[in-house]
Structures are given as structure tokens and as C-alpha cells.
């Protein structure tokens with residue numbers, strides 16, 4: 300697959316985009332990264348994801364793959380000779396998919412209440428968020444990674460949120476490490492990998508990004 | 520796989536359980552079925568799906584799998600005969616994309632039309648129609664999303680047509696316009712007719728309708744006014 304052309308339409312703070320960036324890095328695939336302005340989406344984005352008009356979109360030899368989890372799975376299926384992301388056992392694969400789905404259904408929507416809501420709604424969001432993180436910490440158990448001994452699909456689904464942790468903590472006035480020490484230890488373990496360390500933006504950049512968002516919402 | 524034990528925890532009127540029945544039947548897998556009382560969940564269900572506490576749960580040799588789409592992928596990977604997903608990774612990604620689209624966009628629209636009232640209801644019904652139209656355009660002239668034969672997306676999602684029609688009848692709001700969405704109208708029927716075993720394990724529509732009418736009355740009665 301030497302002549303593959305891969306383009307990634309993305310937006311730098313997106314934890315969904317980070318999933319694909321990490322998967323591509325794990326597989327050592329060369330690609331062109333294009334940062335989108337989401338208030339002024341490029342014609343290419345609208346053409347490649349006409350249904351949702353969202354990033355990330357992976358464009359492989361001209362064909363778009365939308366939805367980050369589906370994209371990670373696609374990457375794993377196409378470039379299957381290197382760094383397998385999903386485990387080979389069907390039951391373990393099902394576990395990985397279950398947690399990725401859980402993350403997609405819960406984490407972003409709940410976590411964003413911490414910096415976009417105020418008062419009771421913010422408090423409720425924080426409480427739910429911590430509960431979700433504890434469930435995720437429980438799922439990790441004593442294992443080093445979600446899939447067991449090796450970094451993989453479940454880790455990729457979640458780790459992008461890690462660079463947002465500081466923003467949640469600052470605006471929610473709590474410590475994630477105090478609530479979920481094992482989860483934070485796992486995140487630090489993942490950060491030792493090049494694919495993750497090079498992908499995740501600095502936590503302070505995310506805080507600045509959230510601050511601008513809050514200014515727009517009239518919260519700052 | 521001689522001593523395999525496969526068990527499904529479900530509820531007769533649940534479309535999420537129905538798709539698991541369909542997949543198991545299409546693969547010709549023998550399984551035991553346990554009906555759950557959702558107002559009084561069994562300890563087994565709470566033990567097997569502690570996170571969501573929902574059916575369906577598939578239990579294979581003692582190991583539980585929850586979430587219908589995850590279960591379908593598991594079935595597909597464990598019993599590889601009569602494949603539902605195509606081989607080509609891009610086509611697989613497409614099938615998954617549409618199954619997710621239905622779950623994320625169409626299902627909340629159809630269920631929301633059922634559960635909400637007033638302006639909210641009109642709003643969500645409109646969104647449901649828009650999303651169903653997107654699905655119609657994707658299906659186009661084809662019989663199935665799997666093209667010539669029934670595939671992953673048909674098994675995971677065709678039920679929404681039957682349920683949308685039930686919702687239409689219960690709340691008297693149009694969701695699927697026969698003229699605008701002719702392919703969707705026949706889609707569910709095409710799937711049922713693809714194999715007699717599918718029809719056999721699908722609850723009759725009038726029974727579902729009656730059940731959902733009762734359910735809707737309960738919802739309305741308990742709603743804050």
C-alpha cells in the first residue's frame with residue numbers, strides 16, 4: 300500500500316480526531332493533516348461528510364470514512380499487518396466495542412456541562428462525570444491497558460479525553476486524580492507512547508480553548 | 520463448537536432484542552431464550568449488564584455481551600458462516616456508518632415522537648422525517664442495504680420501519696410518507712420475506728400496536744401536565 304493517499308480532516312482539540320491520529324501513528328501511516336475551521340467548514344468537509352458535517356473524516360484514496368470509532372476499526376482492518384488495535388478474540392473485541400460505545404454515549408455530553416453550565420446543572424454534570432469515570436476505571440481493573448497487556452482500541456477510544464482533564468478540573472473545581480487514581484495512572488502510562496504523546500495537545504492549550512468557548516457563551 | 524451454550528435475555532416487544540433474534544436465526548444458531556420482566560429485572564440481567572441494566576444480553580458459554588450492535592458484531596465474528604458484513608473494509612465501514620446513523624438519529628426521532636407532546640413532539644417528528652428521508656435516498660432503488668442480499672444494516676435497522684408505522688398510528692403523526700419514501704416502506708417487508716425464519720420470530724404488528732397503545736396511555740397518564 301505504498302501509493303495510498305490518506306487525508307485527515309480534523310480539528311486540533313477534538314478527542315474524536317485524536318483517536319484517528321493515534322491509530323494512524325500506531326500503524327505508521329503517512330497522511331496529510333488538515334485542520335478545519337468549524338465555523339467556516341471547507342467544501343471538502345461538506346462533500347466528504349454531507350450527513351453529519353463533522354470532523355474527523357478520514358479520506359483514503361478519495362473515499363471518506365466518517366465517525367471516529369468506525370475509522371479506527373477501518374484503519375485496523377486495512378493496515379492489518381502492523382500494531383493490531385482490536386484484540387483477536389471475539390469476546391475481547393466485544394468488550395472493547397462496548398466501552399467505546401459507552402464513552403461515545405456518555406463522556407463528552409456529560410463532561411461539557413462542567414464548563415458550559417452553571418449552578419445545579421453544572422454540579423449534576425460534575426457528579427455524573429465522576430461516576431462515568433469511575434465506571435471506566437472499574438472496567439480497566441488491574442490491567443495496564445483496556446485490552447490487557449497491550450495498548451489498543453479501548454485505550455484509543457478514551458485517551459483523547461485526558462488532555463481535557465485539566466479543563467474539567469479547573470472549571471469543576473475538583474481533582475480527577477483524587478477521584479480516579481488508577482485511571483490517571485493509566486493515562487500517564489499511555490502518554491509514554493509516542494503515538495499518544497505526539498498527538499495530544501498540551502492541557503493548557505485546551506484550557507485556553509475552553510476559555511474562549513466560555514467567553515462566547517457569556518460565562519467569562 | 521459442539522457444547523456451545525447460547526442464551527439470549529430479551530423482551531418480546533423489544534426491537535433491540537428482535538435484531539439479535541434475527542441474526543441468530545440467519546446464522547442458524549440454536550439458543551435458549553429468557554424473557555425479562557423489565558419492571559422487575561432478574562438478578563441475572565443485573566449481573567450480566569450492570570452498566571446499562573438493559574436487554575438484550577447475549578450469554579455465550581457463560582460470558583455476557585450487551586448492546587445490540589456490539590452483540591451483532593460478536594455474532595458475526597464468532598459464527599463466520601452466512602456473513603452479514605461484506606469483506607471489503609470500506610463497505611464494512613459504510614454498513615457500520617448507516618447502522619450507527621439509524622441508532623443515533625432515526626431511533627431517537629421515532630421514540631421521541633412517541634414519548635413527547637406538543638411543540639416538542641412536532642419538532643422531533645420533523646427531524647425524524649428528515650433523517651428517514653436521508654435513509655431513503657441511501658437505499659435508493661435497492662431491495663436491501665446489503666444490496667442483493669440481506670446484510671448487517673438490514674438486520675440491525677429494518678425494524679425502525681415497522682416501529683415508525685406503529686408510532687404513526689398511536690400518536691397520529693406521519694413519519695414515513697409512502698410517496699416520498701417508497702423504498703423505506705417496502706424495506707421491512709423485504710427483510711421479513713428474505714427468510715421465513717425471520718417472519719416466524721417477529722411479533723405480529725397488531726400485537727405490537729396494541730402493546731404500544733397501552734404503553735403510550737401509561738406514559739401520558741404519568742406525564743407531568
Ligand SMILES: N[C@@H](CCC(=O)N[C@@H](CS)C(=O)NCC(=O)O)C(=O)O
Nearest residue numbers: 313315337352353354355366367368
Ligand atoms: N461521533 C463523531 C463525533 C464527531 C464530533 O462531534 N465532531 C465535532 C468536533 S469534536 C464537530 O465536527 N462538530 C462540528 C459541528 O457540529 O458543526 C465521531 O466520533 O467522529
Ligand SMILES: N[C@@H](CCC(=O)N[C@@H](CS)C(=O)NCC(=O)O)C(=O)O
Nearest residue numbers: 533534535557573574575586587588
Ligand atoms: N442501546 C441498547 C438499547 C436497549 C434498550 O433500550 N432496551 C430496553 C428494552 S427495548 C430496556 O432494556 N429497557 C430497560 C430499562 O431501561 O430499564 C441496545 O441497542 O441494545
